[in-house]
Amino acid sequence: MYSEKVMDHFQNPRNVGEIEDASGVGTVGNAKCGDIMRIFLDIDEEGRIVEAKFKTFGCGAAVAASSMATELIKGKTIEEALQVTNKAVMEALDGLPPVKVHCSLLAEEAIHAALWDYAEKHGIVIKGLNKPKSDIHEEEDASGIL
Numbered sequence: 001m002y003s004e005k006v007m008d009h010f011q012n013p014r015n016v017g018e019i020e021d022a023s024g025v026g027t028v029g030n031a032k033c034g035d036i037m038r039i040f041l042d043i044d045e046e047g048r049i050v051e052a053k054f055k056t057f058g059c060g061a062a063v064a065a066s067s068m069a070t071e072l073i074k075g076k077t078i079e080e081a082l083q084v085t086n087k088a089v090m091e092a093l094d095g096l097p098p099v100k101v102h103c104s105l106l107a108e109e110a111i112h113a114a115l116w117d118y119a120e121k122h123g124i125v126i127k128g129l130n131k132p133k134s135d136i137h138e139e140e141d142a143s144g145i146l
């Protein structure tokens, strides 16, 4: 049912953890399954993502998708990171079963939410970036879980 890559990233997830004083943090959730994903980004002055970490309270596919997504965006510019869609994450994982497609969408949204947070903190507008719908605000916080 799952590809070897999914199993690998689920069992040995890359980039688990938090970044202190991150340039941008995005937390998103899926109301149906209740899974929550948080991505931390460290972005340098040239707008390059030098570090990406994640914490995911969710299913195995969500863990694998966060692991792969953080791997894919590391070293990329913000513009390039915006191209890392859920499709790109799924392709890099050699596919996900249809019922697990939304898990990869969570990864895309978490990246966007973290970039949105970065843009807000720096008073800039990132072309082509919209506020993710499933963004969870600090007030409604998920930190009790993550």
Ligand code: FES
Residues within 6 Å of the ligand: 030, 033, 034, 035, 058, 059, 060, 061, 062, 100, 102, 103, 106
């Ligand atoms: Fe919802 Fe995987 S089942 S994120």
